[in-house]
Amino acid sequence: MDSCLDRFIKNFKKIKIGKKTILDWSYHLATKDSKAFEVQHTGTLFKLDLLYSYLDFPYLHIMSRQRQKYNTKLIFLDLYSGNGLNKIKSESSLFLCGSSLLALLCSHNQTIKKQYPCYFDYTVMIDNDKDSITTLYDRCDALTKDLKISNKLKLSNKFETDAQLLTIRGDVINQDFISQLCLWLDSIWQDKIHIMMFVDPGSPGRLSMQTLTNLLTYPGDLIILLHQELFVEMVLKKRYNTDTIQRMLGMNKTDAESLFNKSKAELSRLYVKRFVDTIQGVKIDRLSSGSNYRNVVSSIKIRTDKQTYTLLFATRTTGGKHHETWQKIFSDYNTCIEKLSDAGKTMIGVLKGSQQRVDMY
Numbered sequence: 001m002d003s004c005l006d007r008f009i010k011n012f013k014k015i016k017i018g019k020k021t022i023l024d025w026s027y028h029l030a031t032k033d034s035k036a037f038e039v040q041h042t043g044t045l046f047k048l049d050l051l052y053s054y055l056d057f058p059y060l061h062i063m064s065r066q067r068q069k070y071n072t073k074l075i076f077l078d079l080y081s082g083n084g085l086n087k088i089k090s091e092s093s094l095f096l097c098g099s100s101l102l103a104l105l106c107s108h109n110q111t112i113k114k115q116y117p118c119y120f121d122y123t124v125m126i127d128n129d130k131d132s133i134t135t136l137y138d139r140c141d142a143l144t145k146d147l148k149i150s151n152k153l154k155l156s157n158k159f160e161t162d163a164q165l166l167t168i169r170g171d172v173i174n175q176d177f178i179s180q181l182c183l184w185l186d187s188i189w190q191d192k193i194h195i196m197m198f199v200d201p202g203s204p205g206r207l208s209m210q211t212l213t214n215l216l217t218y219p220g221d222l223i224i225l226l227h228q229e230l231f232v233e234m235v236l237k238k239r240y241n242t243d244t245i246q247r248m249l250g251m252n253k254t255d256a257e258s259l260f261n262k263s264k265a266e267l268s269r270l271y272v273k274r275f276v277d278t279i280q281g282v283k284i285d286r287l288s289s290g291s292n293y294r295n296v297v298s299s300i301k302i303r304t305d306k307q308t309y310t311l312l313f314a315t316r317t318t319g320g321k322h323h324e325t326w327q328k329i330f331s332d333y334n335t336c337i338e339k340l341s342d343a344g345k346t347m348i349g350v351l352k353g354s355q356q357r358v359d360m361y
């Protein structure tokens with residue numbers, strides 16, 4: 001448990017990436033422009049730590065080597081990217097870099113450590129809020145210049161085929177957009193591609209199961225945040241109608257209607273299970289070895305004082321030598337973060353330096 005706490009603190013507060021820790025970068029960016037996605041609970045802390053930790057090890061560790069061997073194109077796909085900063089408002093508030101910037105910082109750290117390129121070939125950041133996208137663009141620009149990598153990574157608001165590209169776009173994620181995204185993915189898919197998908201829609205109604213299903217046909221890992229309690233509340237208050245439920249969960253009308261008669265616990269279970277079943281059930285295209293399905297799905301409960309969220313991690317067994325060892329290391333970390341999320345406010349204090357100990361241990 002202590003080593004997990006150490007890793008959590010190390011990720012945000014100890015490792016220097018281009019002379020600054022992740023917390024330093026967060027405050028550095030916030031000083032220039034304090035626009036941030038505001039959240040009233042501490043769940044964001046653990047969601048982002050798990051993303052960073054997974055990218056750090058095992059994801060980039062394995063995939064950057066695989067790329068050298070198989071000419072794999074690595075893509076970080078951040079749907080619902082936000083503006084690059086979060087402001088977690090608990091008893092005291094904390095700025096923390098968002099998903100896209102964490103991916104950029106993590107890949108830079110790996111590149112320096114390993115002395116070979118660990119950047120994603122393509123990073124795609126999408127948000128429907130145009131102001132957020134303008135801010136995110138400026139933050140990526142500032143960060144790549146500060147890290148002295150602006151000559152290595154090109155910023156664009158277009159889907160282009162040149163590699164080492166950061167594409168930052170204001171789009172609504174819907175079926176039209178996904179068709180456009182898939183055309184672009186097909187155009188850059190020569191030998192192999194591998195997509196690290198981070199899907200963080202903010203609320204259940206923002207994502208349709210069809211969108212997810214389309215993306216799941218591409219090779220890659222998935223991290224998705226589910227707001228099961230919000231879903232339950234919206235169904236029980238009849239704020240979602242049958243059509244909305246059908247679209248969100250990819251269900252027929254009869255099954256969608258039946259949800260209105262279920263209990264809270266049943267609805268919550270069913271919502272998460274629907275995602276797990278879909279993720280495990282979609283066949284991945286054009287693979288030559290290992291499982292054709294994302295047969296490994298871990299479910300992590302992130303608890304806050306208001307709600308519980310579920311973070312799903314999905315990957316597949318590749319048959320690689322160290323696959324099981326890596327999965328075990330990550331799954332132990334998940335279990336520990338689940339527990340740490342109970343002490344969210346304390347962890348904010350620890351990161352801000354106002355709290356030295358975590359009393360729950």
Ligand SMILES: C[S@@+](CC[C@H](N)C(=O)[O-])C[C@H]1O[C@@H](n2cnc3c(N)ncnc32)[C@H](O)[C@@H]1O
Pocket residue numbers: 037048080081082083084085086097098099100126127128129132171172173174200201202206
């Ligand atoms: C929870 S926030 C994302 C936070 C981000 N992942 C981070 O780490 O900072 C959800 C984002 O989704 C965006 N959003 C909501 N509905 C959307 C849609 N249909 N298409 C694209 N973006 C959407 C919102 O503008 C918001 O910035």
